Amino acid sequence: MAEQNQVVGCHTQESWLDHFQKGKDSKKLVVVDFTASWCGPCRFIAPILTDLAKKWTDVTFLKVDVDELKEVAEEWKIDAMPTLLFLKEGKVVDKIVGARKEELLAKVEKHAVVAAA
Amino acid sequence: MAVSGFEGFEKRLELHFFGDDPTVMDQLDGHKKNKGLLGLRLLDFDSLQLVLRAVQCTVVSAVGNHYFDSYVLSESSLFVYPGKIIIKTCGTTQLLKSVRPLIHHARHLGLSLSSVRYTRGNFIFPESQPFPHTSFKEEVVYLEDSLPKGLRFRKASVMPSKTLTHSWHVFTASTDIDLGDVFTIEICMTELDKASAGKFFRRPADGKSGDSAGKDMTEATGIGSISPSALICDFAFDPCGYSMNGIDGDRYSTIHVTPEDGYSYASFETVASRGDDVARVLKKVAQVFRPATMSVSTTSASREVWGRVASALEPLGLKRRSCAVDEFPATGTVVYQTFSNRRK
Numbered sequence: 416m417a418e419q420n421q422v423v424g425c426h427t428q429e430s431w432l433d434h435f436q437k438g439k440d441s442k443k444l445v446v447v448d449f450t451a452s453w454c455g456p457c458r459f460i461a462p463i464l465t466d467l468a469k470k471w472t473d474v475t476f477l478k479v480d481v482d483e484l485k486e487v488a489e490e491w492k493i494d495a496m497p498t499l500l501f502l503k504e505g506k507v508v509d510k511i512v513g514a515r516k517e518e519l520l521a522k523v524e525k526h527a528v529v530a531a532a
Numbered sequence: 533m534a535v536s537g538f539e540g541f542e543k544r545l546e547l548h549f550f551g552d553d554p555t556v557m558d559q560l561d562g563h564k565k566n567k568g569l570l571g572l573r574l575l576d577f578d579s580l581q582l583v584l585r586a587v588q589c590t591v592v593s594a595v596g597n598h599y600f601d602s603y604v605l606s607e608s609s610l611f612v613y614p615g616k617i618i619i620k621t622c623g624t625t626q627l628l629k630s631v632r633p634l635i636h637h638a639r640h641l642g643l644s645l646s647s648v649r650y651t652r653g654n655f656i657f658p659e660s661q662p663f664p665h666t667s668f669k670e671e672v673v674y675l676e677d678s679l680p681k682g683l684r685f686r687k688a689s690v691m692p693s694k695t696l697t698h699s700w701h702v703f704t705a706s707t708d709i710d711l712g713d714v715f716t717i718e719i720c721m722t723e724l725d726k727a728s729a730g731k732f733f734r735r736p737a738d739g740k741s742g743d744s745a746g747k748d749m750t751e752a753t754g755i756g757s758i759s760p761s762a763l764i765c766d767f768a769f770d771p772c773g774y775s776m777n778g779i780d781g782d783r784y785s786t787i788h789v790t791p792e793d794g795y796s797y798a799s800f801e802t803v804a805s806r807g808d809d810v811a812r813v814l815k816k817v818a819q820v821f822r823p824a825t826m827s828v829s830t831t832s833a834s835r836e837v838w839g840r841v842a843s844a845l846e847p848l849g850l851k852r853r854s855c856a857v858d859e860f861p862a863t864g865t866v867v868y869q870t871f872s873n874r875r876k
Contacts (some may be wrong), residue, residue: 456594513595517741
């Protein structure tokens, strides 16, 4: 699959709903990065997410720009960037607000392992 | 002092910029009104890292909202707004080395420096400080050399207290008069209560990340209740020490703690405007750290706030020992007060 091993940007409402539904059906861990082009800390965390996507091929990594998909950001009540939502079967199982590298690595590992088990 | 410990007292720099190009100015103004975006927040992360490398620190965690970006550093904090930068670093960092590169990077974004404010307390281990922080005189010479000529309103002053270990160093330079309605409060606390300081030590091999250990400290110490509506970005260092940045709309707050016995230190800083309940915040801060000595510096357009500081702290047993007032051209009034408890 072309989209594996990378962070997939959702640029339209349809594409977001499509990826969200796919994640829900797959029962795999989905990590959504809510980001903004003008947010410095988002640029700090982006390469770390890229590396994680390469390593954790069983986890889906999605990216949503809060200006591009305002409704989605509002629906998930995003007011600080980056916010990382950890979803399983469409439900939030964990959340990180801010570019917190160590916490991100630990939480991806924790939830990915549970999902695989 | 024969043995040197970690220097808790920070150096703090606040730089304001304006746009040469009117469209940049519109963006900066637009930002103030609601959510504008650009300005200094467009500094790419690599440039920011280069600036921090010159200062000798790194980013440990970060978060942004619609108004500004906040970074917790390996040595204190950085805040980037579209039109201003606040950078505060402790230890033996070389903060003033950031001035020239920041001016340079801002220029590439069409922004020019309009004002600078440099402040710091008294170092506990002054002999450990590297150039240009070897003396206040040296710092002022270095700053003067780094600044464009247009910043013509300049003043350097050392504000005294009755305790030899506390005094407040201030340097300001500005192109024009630009007094906002917000004021800055900078608090430095020494000789922290042992039980309070003890909460900023991690258990050996606690198996936690710095992020999650930081979160636990925020809870356990009561720091989380100082500004309940703020989003907190916290980090615990190993084996001890703590940093946090709070973000609340366009306002920041920040706390840094060096808990080691013999040179324990904690700082708190925030911005507020007239209607804010500053007294409540001051009380909470004093209760979290229970310091033997506390200095409070307020920078504002008016002198009005200083009385509120004493009336908040005195009921907690912190008696005012000194109060120094100084006027800085185009910057406003700095009031520096020191308090100590009855243990002394």
